[in-house]
Amino acid sequence: MSTFNVPTRDQVSENNQAIFDNLNKALGFVPNLYATYAHSDTALENYLGFSNAKTSLSSKEKEVVNLAVSQVNNCIYCLSAHTAIAKMNGFTDEQILELRAGEASFDNKLDALARLARNITENRGRTDEAVLENYFNAGYSKGNLIDTIALVGDKTISNYIHSTTQVPVDFPIAQPLEVATV
Helix, strand or coil, rough: CCCCCCCCHHHHHHHHHHHHHHHHHHHHHHHHHHHCCCCCCCHHHHHHHHCCCCCCCCHHHHHHHHHHHHHHCCCHHHHHHHHHHHHCCCCCCCHHHHHHHCCCCCHHHHHHHHHHHHHHHHHHCCCCHHHHHHHCCCCCHHHHHHHHHHHHHHHHHHHHHHHHHHCCCCCCCCCCCCCCCC
């Protein structure tokens, strides 16, 4: 397999250099996965535009989806990054592990969202009717559903890029999810 380097600022297009500068100002660094998008002259800008677009989901709800999807897709990079972001959004370590498993015993509405995100990802969009009904019964709308599906797609793109490139994780590594046996 080809080795993918994490491009530095001087190895990317002028447009991506400007994005790197903005990321450095906002975050203090350019995450390796974002830098990897910059192998393309357009993908980083397109991804950030899509990822940061308006949505009906709150920051906490977005992290619920990001964690559930990244766990199904077994993306250690995104699990690590979104564990850190989820903590910044007020989730505890225990809650984060539940969300990664696609559930949230601590909040009925977030539970419905986590179960939906996991189900959509596992079934490649062929959502189980009972899971969808539970989502609507928890108070989500059809507009929220479309935004949730868009976010599943957004996160899947990053999961796939990391799974293919295997660039180094530059966040504290997320602990493995212990799967309960029956």
